[in-house]
Amino acid sequence: MKYEKKISDKLNELIEKNMNAKDGYEMAINKVNNSEVKKFFKNRAEERAIFVKDLRSEVWSNGEIPENSGNITGELHRNWMALKAALSSNNEDAILEETIRGEKSSLDEYNEILNKNLIPEKVSNILREQRNAIEATIAKAKNFEVILS
Numbered sequence: 001m002k003y004e005k006k007i008s009d010k011l012n013e014l015i016e017k018n019m020n021a022k023d024g025y026e027m028a029i030n031k032v033n034n035s036e037v038k039k040f041f042k043n044r045a046e047e048r049a050i051f052v053k054d055l056r057s058e059v060w061s062n063g064e065i066p067e068n069s070g071n072i073t074g075e076l077h078r079n080w081m082a083l084k085a086a087l088s089s090n091n092e093d094a095i096l097e098e099t100i101r102g103e104k105s106s107l108d109e110y111n112e113i114l115n116k117n118l119i120p121e122k123v124s125n126i127l128r129e130q131r132n133a134i135e136a137t138i139a140k141a142k143n144f145e146v147i148l149s
Contacts (some may be wrong), residue, residue, distance in 0.1 A: 008064040010113050011123070014130075015055045015067040017106055022048035024102065032092045037144055044137055051130050058123055096145050103138045107131060 025045035029038050056066035110131040114124060 007119055008059055011055050011059050012067040015052055017109065018048045018051040021102065021106065028095050031095060034092060034148065037092060040140060040144065047133060054126055058126060092148055093145060096141050099141045100138055103134050107134050110134065
């Protein structure tokens with residue numbers, strides 16, 4: 001079964017979002033002092049690289065061309081700029097707060113796609129796994145906020 005263009009576009013949006021999240025996490029590693037938070041950001045960057053790989057593979061396997069670079073548009077641009085501002089302050093609390101905000105935005109996007117039931121079950125399973133990992137990231141970031149305050 002061939003993807004509809006609309007589904008491919010949605011998956012490419014997720015690829016963009018995950019590529020930008022990966023870049024943000026990589027930048028954050030050098031902006032925090034706490035070794036556990038550094039490890040957390042490193043693991044999230046690696047996780048997002050896997051998300052991108054899995055989504056690209058899915059788009060390719062169905063005859064479409066996957067997104068190849070992060071592209072900052074609209075809300076994504078605003079979230080990225082807020083994260084960059086937090087990173088420039090070297091304030092761990094602000095960085096974690098922006099991480100949570102960005103992840104909630106990602107979570108909303110995943111839920112929107114999953115709730116429409118437009119995608120094949122195999123892709124739906126991949127997106128559910130990624131969404132669950134994003135939920136876990138939010139919980140862990142909130143936990144760090146409590147510990148560091």
